[in-house]
Amino acid sequence: MTQGRSIRLFLVDGTPHGLLTAEIMNWTGHVLTGPRGKLSELVQRPECGRTGVYFLVGPDAENSVRPQVYIGESDDVGKRLKQHNRTEDQGGKDFWEKVCLITSKDQNLTKAHVKVLESLLIQQAHRVGRCTLINGTRHDYIGLPEADQADMAFFLEQIRTVLPVLGFEFLRDASRLPPSRDAVEEMRDGFSEAGESPQFRLTFPKFGITAYGQELDGEFFVLEGSLARAEWTAPGHNYQRLYQQLLENGVLVEDEGGQRRFSRDYAFPSPSAAAAVVIGRSASGRTEWKREDTGQTYGEWQEQLVAEAADPRAKGA
Structure with missing residues (x-):
């Protein structure tokens, strides 16, 4: 810990x-x-x-x-x-x-x-x-x-x-490596003693997009190899500039299938910011990201954690 x-x-x-x-x-x-x-x-x-x-x-x-x-x-x-x-x-x-x-x-x-x-x-x-x-x-x-x-x-x-x-964030690492898949699978009840979250998946079948994410240290990491939409489709949105910045920095690179691919793990301030960049428009990360093992949404998983913390008897109920 x-x-x-x-x-x-x-x-x-x-x-x-x-x-x-x-x-x-x-x-x-x-x-x-x-x-x-x-x-x-x-x-x-x-x-x-x-x-x-x-x-x-x-x-x-x-x-x-x-x-x-x-x-x-x-x-x-x-x-x-x-x-x-x-x-x-x-x-x-x-x-x-x-x-x-x-x-x-x-x-x-x-x-x-x-x-x-x-x-x-x-x-x-x-x-x-x-x-x-x-x-x-x-x-x-x-x-x-x-x-x-x-x-x-x-x-x-x-x-x-x-x-x-x-309040100075410019030296904080945005590409910290999350735990391996094996470590994620070994987590008990979806939440380890070290505080790592389970792994989440976001799919956008229409464009053949699948992305993987995990929450660590209060940030939501999209993992290397995840796919994102080829272009931003909602002009004027707050995250449009972030999407463009990731292109310029080489975080998002062109994929063989015509989409974008994350060249490395990248930390977002929220699951919604991560979901927006992956989908190319505004999105609710609390509902778009779902646990790989149970299908539970990010929002449902968080609500469960809060309920268990408030009432330990709720764990496993």
Whole structure:
């Protein structure tokens, strides 16, 4: 079973939309985030004078599905943020609305450390594909001792853990591999102790489409090899852009039968979003996805779980 973790959040000025700090128990990292409108207050904090990495985050005018992100590093983060706050013609950046910086409480992060960390973060953001990354080319920094490389890998994992809690999703993996079919078949009563869901199937016989999905960690994964409709058929729908984005990112590729095929597992925020992309129009994932073993809909399965949790006697009834 996954172990719980404690993250300490502090509202610096007592408001939910102001400056915010975050720390994870037994991690030396320290996170400070806030809106650009609070930059004058943020740069006065001691964290901004330390060595660290930072993210500039803002909306992408051409893509409402994902944000624009710039990842940087500096041995004086506050100085770099002041430069980024200038206008474009003065060498600054206009797109960003929020900033998030990560430093170390024990101040043991060096310039060499954050260069490696920046490179790892850019690589991760590219691989995940949840944002429009506006960095230039990524540099491969080597030369750190083996122990320091391991420390930076651990530091990266803590950053990936804490950022989604703060509303930054661009480093969260969208292609995590769900359990194998054998593991799914061995689950007791359709719900394992580890919390994995049973496997679901969506069929669209008219177009010869069959897709497979599974819920993990609060997201609905459509599994590699699943088929989807060749084109989106409902212009103006919210998920049309998502469908197009998956085409551009190579998640949906052309299949020999003329449909689209998922080239890898992909995580959706809901079963309805997953169903819409598979069918090519709006759809209710709660009714479209059905358990492979029993034919029970996703919605019925969830209702059963809630009933059993509320009244253990209902289990097996």
